[in-house]
Amino acid sequence: xxxxxxxxxxxxxxxxxxxxxxxxxxxxxxxxxxxxxxxxxxxxxxxxxxxxxxxxxxxxxxxxxxxxxxxxxxxxxxxxxxxxxxxxxxxxxxxxxxxxxxxxxxxxxxxxxxxxxxxxxxxxxxxxxxxxxxxxxxxxxxxxxxxxxxxxxxxxxxxxxxxxxxxxxxxxxxxxxxxxxxxxxxxxxxxxxxxxxxxxxxxxxxxxxxxxxxxxxxxxxxxxxxxxxxxxxxxxxxxxxxxxxxxxxxxxxxxxxxxxxxxxxxxxxxxxxxxxxxxxxxxxxxxxxxxxxxxxxxxxxxxxxxxxxxxxxxxxxxxxxxxxxxxxxxxxxxxxxxx
Amino acid sequence: xxxxxxxxxxxxxxxxxxxxxxxxxxxxxxxxxxxxxxxxxxxxxxxxxxxxxxxxxxxxxxxxxxxxxxxxxxxxxxxxxxxxxxxxxxxxxxxxxxxxxxxxxxxxxxxxxxxxxxxxxxxxxxxxxxxxxxxxxxxxxxxxxxxxxxxxxxxxxxxxxxxxxxxxxxxxxxxxxxxxxxxxxxxxxxxxxxxxxxxxxxxxxxxxxxxxxxxxxxxxxxxxxxxxxxxxxxxxxxxxxxxxxxxxxxxxxxxxxxxxxxxxxxxxxxxxxxxxxxxxxxxxxxxxxxxxxxxxxxxxxxxxxxxxxxxxxxxxxxxxxxxxxxxxxxxxxxxxxxx
Numbered sequence: 001x002x003x004x005x006x007x008x009x010x011x012x013x014x015x016x017x018x019x020x021x022x023x024x025x026x027x028x029x030x031x032x033x034x035x036x037x038x039x040x041x042x043x044x045x046x047x048x049x050x051x052x053x054x055x056x057x058x059x060x061x062x063x064x065x066x067x068x069x070x071x072x073x074x075x076x077x078x079x080x081x082x083x084x085x086x087x088x089x090x091x092x093x094x095x096x097x098x099x100x101x102x103x104x105x106x107x108x109x110x111x112x113x114x115x116x117x118x119x120x121x122x123x124x125x126x127x128x129x130x131x132x133x134x135x136x137x138x139x140x141x142x143x144x145x146x147x148x149x150x151x152x153x154x155x156x157x158x159x160x161x162x163x164x165x166x167x168x169x170x171x172x173x174x175x176x177x178x179x180x181x182x183x184x185x186x187x188x189x190x191x192x193x194x195x196x197x198x199x200x201x202x203x204x205x206x207x208x209x210x211x212x213x214x215x216x217x218x219x220x221x222x223x224x225x226x227x228x229x230x231x232x233x234x235x236x237x238x239x240x241x242x243x244x245x246x247x248x249x250x251x252x253x254x255x256x257x258x259x260x261x262x263x264x265x266x267x268x269x270x271x272x273x274x275x276x277x278x279x280x281x282x283x284x285x286x287x288x289x290x291x292x293x294x295x296x297x298x299x300x301x302x303x304x305x306x307x308x309x310x311x312x313x314x315x316x317x318x319x320x321x322x323x324x325x326x327x328x329x330x331x332x333x334x335x336x337x338x339x
Numbered sequence: 340x341x342x343x344x345x346x347x348x349x350x351x352x353x354x355x356x357x358x359x360x361x362x363x364x365x366x367x368x369x370x371x372x373x374x375x376x377x378x379x380x381x382x383x384x385x386x387x388x389x390x391x392x393x394x395x396x397x398x399x400x401x402x403x404x405x406x407x408x409x410x411x412x413x414x415x416x417x418x419x420x421x422x423x424x425x426x427x428x429x430x431x432x433x434x435x436x437x438x439x440x441x442x443x444x445x446x447x448x449x450x451x452x453x454x455x456x457x458x459x460x461x462x463x464x465x466x467x468x469x470x471x472x473x474x475x476x477x478x479x480x481x482x483x484x485x486x487x488x489x490x491x492x493x494x495x496x497x498x499x500x501x502x503x504x505x506x507x508x509x510x511x512x513x514x515x516x517x518x519x520x521x522x523x524x525x526x527x528x529x530x531x532x533x534x535x536x537x538x539x540x541x542x543x544x545x546x547x548x549x550x551x552x553x554x555x556x557x558x559x560x561x562x563x564x565x566x567x568x569x570x571x572x573x574x575x576x577x578x579x580x581x582x583x584x585x586x587x588x589x590x591x592x593x594x595x596x597x598x599x600x601x602x603x604x605x606x607x608x609x610x611x612x613x614x615x616x617x618x619x620x621x622x623x624x625x626x627x628x629x630x631x632x633x634x635x636x637x638x639x640x641x642x643x644x645x646x647x648x649x650x651x652x653x654x655x656x657x658x659x660x661x662x663x664x665x666x667x668x669x670x671x672x673x674x675x676x677x678x
Binding site for chain 2: 153177256303
């Protein structure tokens with residue numbers, strides 16, 4: 001009989017719930033607006049209903065291994081509380097995991113959404129061939145996740161992987177985290193819009209776009225860059241510069257085989273990747289010693305910096321993977337006890 | 340019967356060979372000048388002779404588990420070659436490990452010296468209570484080592500742990516590694532001397548020290564700082580600033596329980612630590628969430644940034660530890676096969 005898990009990706013705008021088999025097939029996905037404004041309890045009720053309805057629908061098809069939930073915030077892994085979550089007001093210091101477990105009567109694994117995305121890419125995306133990777137998710141902010149030896153690296157209190165908060169410019173733009181010049185301030189969608197407003201004086205097109213379009217976004221800056229607008233192109237060079245500095249530090253420090261760039265801004269890869277690779281090569285002798293050659297042929301012991309493959313589903317697949325890994329650990333322990 | 344290992348610390352100036360028991364007692368230490376100038380083969384002969392003489396002297400006292408050698412350079416762990424070693428000219432692309440194994444007829448574990456120091460501090464120094472730590476060794480350069488789950492984190496090609504080459508000032512001082520503004524350019528003994536020369540115009544004392552003393556060194560700058568020379572004090576604030584930025588990035592990325600500062604410059608802790616902690620607190624929300632309280636009382640789940648405890652012996656103890664860990668792995672494998 002097949003086994004599967006339910007993954008939940010709780011974003012600031014969408015709530016997505018999916019049933020995924022243990023070999024990575026997505027059987028069904030439910031998407032609803034999170035409507036965070038309606039409050040924590042409504043969102044949790046909605047989520048629980050979606051999970052229950054999927055579980056019931058497939059109850060005769062196989063074994064449900066558990067539920068994994070990716071959440072935009074910092075999770076205390078030992079208590080299952082959200083420690084910080086700017087995008088989910090009212091969720092802090094609330095026993096999220098226990099509350100959902102109580103409602104569903106099933107074990108729930110809670111995880112930071114960027115960590116879940118990294119696990120998803122490791123499982124079914126760019127990282128299927130490696131055991132270790134770092135992922136940067138470029139969205140409203142810049143999230144990060146580290147996979148070491150095939151597992152999410154949580155660190156001491158579950159706060160590891162905050163790769164969006166490396167300082168790349170010590171006296172740079174103030175960051176919501178309290179620091180200055182974090183990579184998030186140059187490589188997130190929010191930062192792209194800010195930089196576009198700051199530099200809109202130097203480009204007629206950019207100025208017009210900023211003023212005329214009430215929904216001015218990073219995507220519009222990218223379209224202008226594609227159309228040859230130099231000011232817009234320079235903004236993406238800044239994105240690449242910031243990512244390159246952060247990645248060079250990661251490569252020198254961790255010497256992983258793979259670094260994955262995901263999130264919405266990763267769609268602008270062509271616009272920022274050249275500056276990013278230039279900066280990595282300048283700043284990381286570890287990269288220079290292990291970079292793929294000019295042929296582009298990728299071999300073992302090459303350092304790969306690449307785009308994510310699963311798009312916005314990375315976090316959803318990663319969330320579904322969480323209870324499967326816990327189950328593997330349990331199986332392994334059981335085997336050892338039996339041996 | 341007791342078991343022990345021989346550790347070797349091959350520095351640019353000294354060659355040290357020690358016999359250490361598996362519970363961490365140093366039974367004997369031989370120190371000779373490396374005299375790197377006399378050439379690679381002379382140094383290897385000297386090292387082999389020292390190892391042989393210690394092994395023979397204690398041959399009836401217990402079991403020799405193996406030999407570990409810490410080397411200032413980047414080691415290809417799979418081949419035992421030195422890939423890069425600025426302080427050991429002529430050693431690159433030479434089969435160091437195999438050559439010593441051939442001469443001694445014993446298994447040899449080769450390791451980067453900063454990695455060995457981190458392992459030493461984990462085993463017998465500041466890190467005995469933790470499984471994970473990062474260590475920065477502030478000497479001629481800035482070396483780094485990462486211990487994850489009790490083991491040295493080598494990364495894909497053995498080049499991990501190059502923590503001295505995080506960019507802390509993107510357009511900063513050029514570094515020997517090819518990058519700009521590496522932490523090594525602000526926190527090494529070499530950098531302190533350079534910064535003192537650069538700023539000597541603003542301090543009479545500093546100018547006199549630079550010009551009058553043919554052996555002007557980081558130590559003299561520290562003495563001036565202790566005596567209240569503001570220019571000298573500012574140099575150490577710069578050291579703390581650079582370390583703080585690098586450590587904040589590490590804390591945000593890895594969320595380890597401990598970060599250890601060693602090497603000769605660590606003796607100036609009082610002069611650079613205040614600026615370092617200020618910078619860490621500013622730049623790492625992970626640190627702020629886990630910092631020890633004002634009481635200074637250290638608890639589980641606190642992030643500790645502290646001085647190394649083993650001084651210049653950290654690398655020597657760590658080197659001796661290497662064959663012990665390999666032996667443990669072998670024992671464990673043998674047990675599993677028997678089970």
